[in-house]
Amino acid sequence: MKAQAISIERETVSTAPDCKALFTGFMQLGLMGFGGVLPLAHRIIVEEKKWIDESKFTDLLGVCQLLPGGNIINMSVAIGMQFQGVKGAICSVLGLISAPTAIVLIIYQVYERFAYLAAVQHMIQGLAAAAAGLLFATGLKMLRPILKSYLTIFTIVLTFVFMLLIKLPLALTLFILLTINVLVLGVKKS
Numbered sequence: 001m002k003a004q005a006i007s008i009e010r011e012t013v014s015t016a017p018d019c020k021a022l023f024t025g026f027m028q029l030g031l032m033g034f035g036g037v038l039p040l041a042h043r044i045i046v047e048e049k050k051w052i053d054e055s056k057f058t059d060l061l062g063v064c065q066l067l068p069g070g071n072i073i074n075m076s077v078a079i080g081m082q083f084q085g086v087k088g089a090i091c092s093v094l095g096l097i098s099a100p101t102a103i104v105l106i107i108y109q110v111y112e113r114f115a116y117l118a119a120v121q122h123m124i125q126g127l128a129a130a131a132a133g134l135l136f137a138t139g140l141k142m143l144r145p146i147l148k149s150y151l152t153i154f155t156i157v158l159t160f161v162f163m164l165l166i167k168l169p170l171a172l173t174l175f176i177l178l179t180i181n182v183l184v185l186g187v188k189k190s
Helices: 017-031 036-046 054-065 071-114 118-143 149-167 170-189
Strands: none
Touching: 017 036, 017 071, 036 054, 036 071, 036 118, 054 071, 054 118, 149 170
């Protein structure tokens, strides 16, 4: 991944995290991120650790969504790479996935044994609803720094139309939106 293309300015960081801090920070994120870590990633990376600011987080997430693989894995690689190079990227990813992987292996074995119980099925539905709520709240937080132009609002509306109403694939939606934004910005500069 071209983490060098992602400009994360060091002045937004109180102190550059070392490999141990990257590992433990992303492990904390992985352990707390039930139902997906993206809702907590913003809080931990931006608000608690202050590794990057809100604007950089939003920009980085946008780039990570264009790349293959999980957004948070891509983000951990980019942040680790920015601060500690390849070692930092490896430490970040290992921190993110090591403990949760072990926990999932254990919990899945228990779930498989008791999945037929109505109480277990209701619990899973409740957890899914809570995860959706967390994701929605994070999305609203991320809107604050980018709602500065009509083009941004137009792009958000088009995203909803393409993804929810027309049900276009993500890659096609991103291509169309990128093309529209480049054309509009190109015309604006002329």
